[in-house]
Amino acid sequence: MxxxxxxxxxxxxxxxxxxxxxxxxxxxxxxxxxxxxxxxxxxxxxEDENSGGRKWAVLVAGSNGYWNYRHQADICHAYQILKKGGLKDENIIVFMYDDIANNKENPRKGVIINSPNGSDVYGGVPKDYTGKEVNTENFFAVLLGNKSAVVGGSGKVLNTKPKDVIFIYYSDHGGPGILAMPTGADLYADDFIAVLKKKHEAGTYKKMVIYVEACESGSMFEGLLPHDWNIYAMTASAADENSSGWYCPGSDPLPPPEYTTCLGDLFSISWMEDSDRHNRKKETISGQYENVKKRTWNNGTGGGSHVMEYGSMDLRKDKLSKYQGYVLPPINVATIPMPGTTVHQRDAELLYLWEKYKRLGDEKSEMKDKVLKEMSEKMQVRAYIDGSVDAIGDYLFGTEKAHSILKSVRKTLPLVDDWECLRSMVKIFEEHCGALGEYGKRHMRAFANICNNGISLAAMGKASMAACDGHSAQ
The missing domain is CATH 1.10.287 (Helix Hairpins)
Structure with a gap:
């Protein structure tokens, strides 16, 4: 030619x-x-932006239950972005419990939406790992490309090569140093970093970008993720703050009136609506970070959380299309709303129950009594866990010092020096005081600080017995 x-x-x-x-x-x-x-x-x-490599993605919704609708909605929306961007199903691996779309409480059967006027994001999503298959062990096996270690599911793993790029997006509950899973053990930060280290040492990727939506999600990487692994991480919140649900009942903008639960999460909605609206061949990761940071902190006025970044900062200059693919952006773009009222992730379940209660009408009924009882029990459990942790702190450090020690934040440093100690402290607490649950994970920093202050397992056992044995949350 x-x-x-x-x-x-x-x-x-x-x-x-x-x-x-x-x-x-x-x-x-x-x-x-x-x-x-x-x-x-x-x-x-x-120029071929990936130099002959392929784009891969792993999407994880780490919760279940209709009140956690937003996490699976986030993940389904992310899938649609990547699919429309040209990623193939064989290179997109999805973890989701899959109990939302056809849940009896879902007002639109077989449909999941991620925004008030949004279209269905559930259609076409691969169900690679569902139900009990959504667990830490399978997630790690998928990341390492270890097909023989996967139990159940589609068997798809990151069969990546040295020129490939990887995008990981995780939406869930969390706590200092952990991310939740709907089944099995929680995902601890040190284990996650160890898996990423193995992946790096194997040389089976060129670059990796990780987005995490969870409370205290910055603690998964702070002081832990090196700068020279070609891994960049963006988190919904700093290491010591909540992240927020959005498009919730009572918030602005409102979800459709038939919904009793949040449709999405503020950080997740922010990055995905940013990707939907912009030319991903022009916008960089840095540009998306700045846009999402501004929106998630409500244009600097507060009410949200501080978006953070960790790892290899030189990846910030990469175009979004390198990881998320590319599709022609819309021509007529509506103004993106800044968040009005947001809901802390850990309070979203109580909001769901309250909305459910209100919609049962004014007259007394057996169902209203049941929902009211459930709300009361949830509040009792919260008070019990908070009180138990406070009592343990008083026992170990005295009432004058306990609060400051348990709440202490180590800026730029990992959450804890000895991660095995942290696991052991949690185990001792749960043996005497009961499971932490979604809400109780907020106290992981307290257990970490107990370790950091040199408290023995024996002393923790005695303190837990004194605080909890013979008592219950009921």
Whole structure:
């Protein structure tokens, strides 16, 4: 092809894209074919951004229960972004309990939405690991590409090569140093970092980007993730603060009136709506970080959380398309709403129960009594756990020092010096005082500080016995 012919081809291609951009889009499969055609034309126009490598993604919703609707909604929305961006199903691995779309409480059966006026994000999502298959062991096996270690599920793992890039997105409850899973053991930060280290040492990826939505999610990486592994992590919150649900009943903007639970999480909604709206071949990770940070902290006015970043900062200059793929951005874009009222993740279940109670009407009924009793029990459990941790602190450090020691935050340092000690302290507490649950994970820092102050397991056992034995949350 001569120079003039090549230039003519380029002009025709650009005109074709412009003509299509101003026309109403065709429907159904035709839309997908057109999007793929245009994306292929643009992707092949110039340097191959992955230098011959493939894009991979692992998406994890680490909770279950209808009150946690938002986590699976987040993950399904992320899948749609990546799929439309050109990633293949064989390279997208999804962990979700899958108890939301067809839940009896879901007002739109078989449908999950992630925003008040949003379309279904559940359709087409691969169910690689569901139910009890959503656990820490399977997640780690998938990351390491260890197919023989996976139990159940599709068997898909990160069968990555040295030139490949990886995007990991995790939406869930958490606590200092941990992320929750719906089944099995929690995911501890030191174990996660150890798996990433193995992946790095194996040389089976070129670059990796991790987004984490959870309370205290910064603690998963702070002081732990090196700068030279070609891994960049962005978290919904700092190491010592909550993250928030959004599009919740009573908030602004409101979800559709038939919903009793939050549709999404503030950090997650912020990055995904940013990706939906912008040209991902132009916007960098740095640009997305700045946009999401501003929105998640409510334009600097508070009411949200501080988005944080860790690891290899040189990845910030990479275009989003390198990890999330590319699709033509919309031409007419509505203004992104800044959050009004947000809901702390740990309070979302109580909000769900309150909305459920209100919608049962004014008259007394057996169902209203049942929901009211459930709310009361949840509050009692919270008070019991808080009181038990406080009593243990008083026993170990005295009433004057206990609060400051248990709440102490080690800025820029890992949460704890001895992670095995932390696991042991949690185990001792739960043996005497009961399971921490989603709410109780907020006290992980207290257990870490007990370890950091040199308290023995025997002393912790005595303190837990004194605080909890013979008492219950009921």
């Amino acid at each position: 001569g120079v003039s012919s090549y230039i003519t081809f380029k002009v025709i291609l650009v005109l074709a894209v412009l003509v299509v951009a101003v026309q109403p889009p065709p429907c159904g499969a035709a839309t997908d074919r057109l999007s793929t055609l245009l994306r292929s034309a643009v992707d092949n126009d110039g």
